[in-house]
Amino acid sequence: MLSARKANIEDAKFLFLLRNEDGVRKFFWDQKPVKWQDHLSWLEAVLHGNQKKIYIIEKDKTPIGQVRFDIEDENAEISISISSKFHGQGYGTEALKESQEKFIKECENIKEIHAHIKQENNASTKVFKKIGYTETNETQFKGNPCISMLYNVKK
């Protein structure tokens, strides 16, 4: 069973290594590897701010992935990454469920959660659908063709 907990500064190294894994990075919109110092400054700012929430996904107390929510007013943009060696075992689906539940409880005003996925990323599209996201007709994100998924938060 997986659990989701809020990230802290001690997760910096795990998040850095995950962000730069080849099997993870290729599905990001910005594929460039990040530098340690830039990552650390970014994470410190995130943890001190209110606009982004990062959850660490753990299996038997070992981190295997992360889910991040970028908040804009009553909407949020979600992104997930599970370390490559754990792909295809149902963890992505469980990780999304666990972290989204926590996020919705923590940020009660959120109405919609959006995901923008690269068209070739079938695994990702599948996990979002499995937890109740539906495809919208939006086809572009940051100038790239994408699959857009939406989750309406039930109140």
Ligand SMILES: CC(C)(COP(=O)(O)OP(=O)(O)OC[C@H]1O[C@@H](n2cnc3c(N)ncnc32)[C@H](O)[C@@H]1OP(=O)(O)O)[C@@H](O)C(=O)NCCC(=O)NCCS
């Ligand atoms: C997307 C991601 C989170 C999925 O995690 P995961 O643990 O592999 O997901 P699960 O095992 O829960 O489910 C994957 C589903 O996709 C399917 N799948 C896996 N690879 C696939 C592929 N290439 N084509 C089609 N389906 C695929 C699996 O069979 C499974 O479906 P099933 O349960 O019906 O058999 C993970 O692959 C990941 O971190 N990728 C890199 C980063 C990324 O793409 N993030 C999303 C950006 S929006």
